[in-house]
Amino acid sequence: MKKRVLITSTELMMIQFLAPHVKNLSENGFEIDLACSNVGGRINEVYTLLEESTKNIFEVNLQRSPLSLSNIKGYKQLKQIIFENHYDMIWTNEPVMGVATRLAAKNTRKQGTKVLYMCHGFHFFDGAPKANWLIFYPIEKHMAKHCDIIATINREDFQAAERFKPENARYLHGIGVNTDRLNVVNITGDIRKELGIDENDFVVVSVGELNENKNQQVIIRALGQVQDKAIHYLLCGKGDQLEQLKTLALQLGVADRVHFLGYRTDVISILSKADLFAFPTRREGLGLAALEAMYCGLPLVTSDARGPVDFMENEKTGFICNADDSSTFARAISRIKADSVLRQSMAQYNREKVKPFCLEEVKTEVTDLMNDVLEV
Numbered sequence: 001m002k003k004r005v006l007i008t009s010t011e012l013m014m015i016q017f018l019a020p021h022v023k024n025l026s027e028n029g030f031e032i033d034l035a036c037s038n039v040g041g042r043i044n045e046v047y048t049l050l051e052e053s054t055k056n057i058f059e060v061n062l063q064r065s066p067l068s069l070s071n072i073k074g075y076k077q078l079k080q081i082i083f084e085n086h087y088d089m090i091w092t093n094e095p096v097m098g099v100a101t102r103l104a105a106k107n108t109r110k111q112g113t114k115v116l117y118m119c120h121g122f123h124f125f126d127g128a129p130k131a132n133w134l135i136f137y138p139i140e141k142h143m144a145k146h147c148d149i150i151a152t153i154n155r156e157d158f159q160a161a162e163r164f165k166p167e168n169a170r171y172l173h174g175i176g177v178n179t180d181r182l183n184v185v186n187i188t189g190d191i192r193k194e195l196g197i198d199e200n201d202f203v204v205v206s207v208g209e210l211n212e213n214k215n216q217q218v219i220i221r222a223l224g225q226v227q228d229k230a231i232h233y234l235l236c237g238k239g240d241q242l243e244q245l246k247t248l249a250l251q252l253g254v255a256d257r258v259h260f261l262g263y264r265t266d267v268i269s270i271l272s273k274a275d276l277f278a279f280p281t282r283r284e285g286l287g288l289a290a291l292e293a294m295y296c297g298l299p300l301v302t303s304d305a306r307g308p309v310d311f312m313e314n315e316k317t318g319f320i321c322n323a324d325d326s327s328t329f330a331r332a333i334s335r336i337k338a339d340s341v342l343r344q345s346m347a348q349y350n351r352e353k354v355k356p357f358c359l360e361e362v363k364t365e366v367t368d369l370m371n372d373v374l375e376v
Contacts, residue, residue, distance in 0.1 A: 002031040003374060006082065008091040008101045011036040011043045013120075017175045018093070019049050024363045025370065026053040035081055037062035037074065037097060046279035056085070062115070074244050078104035082113070089114045089374055092147075095123065099139070115147040116373045121176070121285030122157050124304045128283070140164065148376045151369060153286045156306040168376060170369055174286045176359030182295055186271045191234065195259055200228045202337045205274040205298075207267055207289040208281070210239030210260075215280040215303065217241070217248055219333075221326035224252030226334055232257045234274070236264045271296040275343065276336055281305050282323050286357075294354040299346035301332045311357065316349050 005025065007017055014036050024163055026032050033056040036046055043059055050057065060265055062074030081107050082090065092101035098117050104178035105115050123136040144164035144246060146148060151170040152158045161169035192199060208214045216235055235245070235258070242260065249258040258309050264270060271277070277293035277300050284307030291311065300318035302308040314320045336343050355361065 002029055004031045004033070005089040005370070006033045006035060006085065006087045008035045008060075008078065008090070008097050009037075010039045010062075010097065011046050013093055014038045014046050015049065017120075017183050020052050020176060020178065020359055021363060021366050023053045025367065028367055030370065031055055033081075033085060033087070034058065035060050035078060035101075039064055042309075052332075062096055062110065063098055064094075064096055066099075067367065071096060071100060075100045075104055077230065082108050087113050089116065089370065091116045091118065091370070091373075093120060093148045095136075099143055102143055106146060109148075114149075114373045114376060116149050116151060116369070117143075117147040118151045118172075119152075119157055119161065120153055121283070121307070122152075122160055125156060125283065127305075134364070149369070151375050154284075154307050154310050156287075156309075170372070172365050172369065173356045173362055174288065176362035177288065177291045177295055177354065177357050178359050179295060180359075182268050182271075182292055184272070187272050188266055189269050191261075191270045191273050193359060195232070195234075197228075197232050201232055202228075202276070203232050203234060203274045204276045204278050204333060205236065205270060205293070206278045206280075207233045207236040207293075208279075209237050210235065210241040210245060212241060213282050214239075214241075215323055216245055216278075217283050218280045218326045218329055219278045220245060220248050220252065220258055220324065222330035222333055223254045225326060225330040228334070228337070229251070229257065231333065231337065232259060232305065233278070234259045234261055234270060236261045236267060238263050257359075267292070268296065271298060274298055276301065276318075276333065278329075278333075279303070279308060280321070280329065281308065281325055284308060286310065291354055291357050294350035295358065297347040297351050299336055299343055299350065301329055301336070306349060311353065313349075313353070316346065317348075317353055318346055 032054045034054050035058040060074045061070045090105050092098045124133045149168045150161040152161050152163050152170050153174045158171040249255040276299040279290040279302040287307045296368040303323035304320050312320050321328040
């Protein structure tokens with residue numbers, strides 16, 4: 001008899017990260033229902049993408065802000081869904097959805113329903129504001145008793161989960177790098193020709209929203225210190241820091257070598273023409289963009305933040321720098337540019353290092369985890 005499972009998340013997380021696992025679980029004998037909040041206006045994509053892999057798809061009125069009054073309605077909707085459908089297991093994701101789902105499942109847990117909470121990045125972490133620790137740590141600690149297993153996608157969060165549920169914390173290698181979209185057959189165009197960058201110039205790429213947390217400013221400052229006209233920095237993404245970053249590049253005299261590409265759907269094509277991937281984030285659940293770059297055979301320069309430190313090995317995968325230290329980033333970029341042998345060895349090492357984080361491997365991890373939860 002198939003095990004009935006409810007998976008809850010925002011529709012954005014479902015589309016961007018969870019959909020391959022829903023399909024895989026359905027193919028492996030689980031009967032799947034979904035309950036998604038519609039925070040990005042893309043709920044119809046969930047139906048299009050996963051209708052054939054699910055029995056029911058429910059929309060619930062939850063917001064990402066824990067202070068939204070509509071969350072009360074969303075909680076009641078989840079409680080009704082759980083009460084009516086008699087699940088063997090519930091897999092919930094994200095902070096607000098995770099709290100609402102676990103509270104809604106309190107009574108059914110007493111009747112045998114198992115609950116998995118997958119954390120994609122606790123809001124408290126080494127270096128987080130004190131307010132985060134004062135607010136989110138006690139909430140997560142309290143809510144840990146309302147689930148059977150906590151799964152995390154980085155080691156720092158795993159250590160926290162072990163404090164909450166010592167016997168029932170699990171670590172996963174992320175949620176899976178989708179290697180299909182990184183296949184060489186998907187390479188189209190030539191970003192160097194598009195931007196007029198010489199084939200012998202050195203190209204550094206970052207992929208991610210242009211915001212304070214992603215910290216692209218430190219790479220621009222590093223370029224300002226190096227002042228090497230053969231180094232170009234390509235930023236893929238949109239965000240509220242765009243104008244500030246443009247102004248900074250002008251002030252440092254590197255504006256002609258810092259290229260703002262906006263949102264791109266041809267990231268694999270851009271990575272194929274790059275020499276180095278920069279990931280100077282201040283906070284990360286894991287760092288999917290950097291893992292994708294590793295799969296594509298690029299060395300990395302990253303911050304020492306939670307997430308990247310799980311897959312980085314200094315001087316093997318690239319170089320780990322303090323997020324605020326532009327001088328260290330400048331030295332790392334210069335060294336990798338100057339040493340083609342080192343660059344090649346890092347590229348080869350990264351192609352192997354990334355394998356446990358790839359989607360096909362993580363699918364197996366998630367399926368095994370689901371079976372473990374059912375046996376708790």
